Structures are given as C-alpha cells and as structure tokens.
Amino acid sequence: VTDESYLNVEFVLFNFDDQTEPMAYLSIGDGPDENSAELAKWVGVEGQDQNINSNGSQLYFEYFRGDSGSTHLLDFIWKAENTQCGKDYVGTNGMISSVNYDGKYLGNLDCEWTIQSPPELTMPNTIVQFTILHFDTQLDYDYLEIRDGNITGPILANLSGHSWPQGQMTSTGSQIYLHFHANDDLTTYTGFELQWQTVVCPQPYNVVGELCVHFTMEQYTWSEASIVCDQIGGHLAKINDPEHLRTMYSYLNENDLEIDSFWIGGKGNNTDGSWLWQDTTKVPMGTPFWGLTGDGRNQEPDDQDSENCLVLLGEGFHYFRDAECVHSYQSICMKDFIQY
Numbered sequence: 001v002t003d004e005s006y007l008n009v010e011f012v013l014f015n016f017d018d019q020t021e022p023m024a025y026l027s028i029g030d031g032p033d034e035n036s037a038e039l040a041k042w043v044g045v046e047g048q049d050q051n052i053n054s055n056g057s058q059l060y061f062e063y064f065r066g067d068s069g070s071t072h073l074l075d076f077i078w079k080a081e082n083t084q085c086g087k088d089y090v091g092t093n094g095m096i097s098s099v100n101y102d103g104k105y106l107g108n109l110d111c112e113w114t115i116q117s118p119p120e121l122t123m124p125n126t127i128v129q130f131t132i133l134h135f136d137t138q139l140d141y142d143y144l145e146i147r148d149g150n151i152t153g154p155i156l157a158n159l160s161g162h163s164w165p166q167g168q169m170t171s172t173g174s175q176i177y178l179h180f181h182a183n184d185d186l187t188t189y190t191g192f193e194l195q196w197q198t199v200v201c202p203q204p205y206n207v208v209g210e211l212c213v214h215f216t217m218e219q220y221t222w223s224e225a226s227i228v229c230d231q232i233g234g235h236l237a238k239i240n241d242p243e244h245l246r247t248m249y250s251y252l253n254e255n256d257l258e259i260d261s262f263w264i265g266g267k268g269n270n271t272d273g274s275w276l277w278q279d280t281t282k283v284p285m286g287t288p289f290w291g292l293t294g295d296g297r298n299q300e301p302d303d304q305d306s307e308n309c310l311v312l313l314g315e316g317f318h319y320f321r322d323a324e325c326v327h328s329y330q331s332i333c334m335k336d337f338i339q340y
C-alpha cells in the first residue's frame with residue numbers, strides 16, 4: 001500500500017490442526033521480505049480471530065506446508081488504513097484519536113498534534129477546552145502527553161494505562177500540544193479519543209481556571225450586584241465544584257484581593273433554610289464550601305432570618321458565608337464561554 005498507510009489484517013479462519021512434525025505454520029513479517037521483523041508465527045488454530053497491524057506499508061507472509069498432508073484452512077481480510085499519526089489543526093472544534101482507534105493501535109509510534117484557534121480568535125481570552133472520551137494503553141509503556149501551548153509548555157495531562165480524567169479540561173491560551181507514544185511492536189489496546197473546541201471569554205471577563213469571570217471593584221448590595229452582572233451579559237457567580245473554589249481563592253490571593261469579600265449568586269429561603277443559585281439549582285452545603293461561624297463552633301450559614309444572601313468571605317480561604325442582602329460588597333460576575 002502507499003507509504004502514508006498501514007495494513008490491517010483480520011484472520012476469520014485459521015486451522016492448521018495437525019500433529020505431524022514439522023508442523024505447518026504461518027509467519028508474518030513487518031516489511032517486504034523474509035528479513036523483516038516477525039510480527040507473529042502461528043501453528044494449529046492460534047491465528048483464529050487474530051488481528052495484525054503493520055508498522056509500515058508492507059507485510060510479508062510465509063506459509064510452511066509441513067508433512068502431515070492434512071487440509072489447512074486459511075481465510076483473512078486485509079485493508080489499508082491511513083496512519084493519521086499527528087496533524088496541525090487550526091479551527092474551532094474537532095476530534096483526535098490514536099491510529100486505528102477502537103481497533104488496536106500501532107506500535108513503535110510517536111505522533112504529535114497541535115490544536116490552534118483560528119487567527120481571528122487568537123486573543124488573550126481564547127482557550128481550548130478538551131474532553132478525553134476514552135483511554136486504553138499499555139500501562140507505563142505507552143502514554144499520551146498534553147501540554148499547554150507548544151512542546152515546551154506546562155503539562156496539562158500525562159496519561160498511561162486505562163483510566164483518564166473525567167470531565168472537561170482547559171488550556172490557558174489558544175493552543176495545546178499532544179504527543180502519543182506507543183512503545184511495543186504489538187499491542188492489544190484500543191488507544192484514545194479526544195474531543196476539543198476553542199472558546200472565547202469576552203471582555204470585560206477573564207479566564208480563571210475553567211471559568212469566565214469578572215470581578216467588580218465597586219461595592220453594591222446583592223440586588224444591585226445582580227443587575228450589574230446582567231448588564232454585562234452574565235450573572236452572579238455560581239460555584240459548585242471544590243476545584244473551582246480553590247482556583248478562585250488562588251486567583252484572589254495572587255492578585256492581592258484575598259482580604260476582600262464578594263457577592264456570589266446564592267440566596268437563602270427564610271421558611272425552610274434552603275439555598276438556591278439564581279438558576280434555582282441548589283447551593284452545595286457543608287465542607288469545603290461553607291466556613292465556620294465567628295466563634296468557630298458551628299458552620300455557616302447561621303442566620304436564616306436576616307442573612308439571606310451569599311458572600312465569598314474575604315477572611316481566611318474565601319469560604320461561603322450568609323450575609324444581609326443590603327450590605328455592600330464587591331461582586332463576582334460569571335458567564336458561559338462563547339463557542340464557535
């Protein structure tokens with residue numbers, strides 16, 4: 001086949017079932033002739049339902065008849081597959097998978113991909129979001145490395161084996177780099193599949209971890225803050241993930257905002273003590289979200305009669321605290337990333 005392809009061979013019938021020495025066999029070489037590296041050598045019924053991939057564009061078959069005189073049954077299907085080993089993508093969304101994904105990926109591979117947002121979207125608040133849909137490789141030998149930016153950027157993920165991060169991951173800029181390494185000649189693993197998209201966090205918002213947020217430096221009541229966020233196309237922040245809470249605290253600390261308190265989008269119910277976000281979903285309760293009361297004996301919220309609005313407290317580690325809605329604080333607005 002062409003140099004850009006490899007061969008996939010599926011053996012649907014293989015029966016050399018004789019006992020007379022020397023026994024019949026089929027040998028398969030990874031190349032053009034008898035000097036090629038041997039991928040497999042089968043006797044008896046060992047080749048039944050086997051699947052072979054070449055590492056190049058040729059395979060060499062050697063069939064030895066043996067002395068038994070028995071009937072030997074052999075049937076196989078072959079096809080040429082494009083290697084697809086690495087590519088530079090410039091676009092807004094797509095899928096990337098290992099060679100022959102969902103079959104058995106090739107061995108002795110080093111594949112590299114880059115994902116870059118289109119030039120018209122390359123701005124400070126453009127990021128790449130990606131989700132790993134499946135991952136199955138030989139543990140400690142084959143791996144997928146994902147870097148933030150180019151080949152020298154910080155590592156976002158380094159995966160090997162059969163488990164992978166669930167949910168969405170993000171870059172900090174408009175490009176990511178992927179390197180897939182397959183070590184052995186023969187594999188029995190299916191590889192990986194990854195979905196990606198480039199998204200924009202529009203000004204005046206900024207990317208903070210996986211969130212698109214804006215911090216208002218002016219102080220407002222909770223209702224006023226909600227209106228301000230609405231006027232810039234967002235809403236008061238909703239924080240349901242402990243990792244997002246940690247990311248928010250780190251950002252505030254790094255930007256010398258750690259002593260400030262901020263309104264976020266939760267509100268309490270005087271009647272039953274429940275707390276809801278502005279979209280009517282439940283605010284998570286308990287640790288690690290809510291801090292301790294002033295005396296350190298109980299956990300917030302502690303006053304459902306008069307303190308019915310949610311603030312990210314500026315003291316300590318920016319835990320949740322209930323506060324009177326008429327107090328004035330800075331606020332955190334949030335909006336969804338824009339997808340193209």
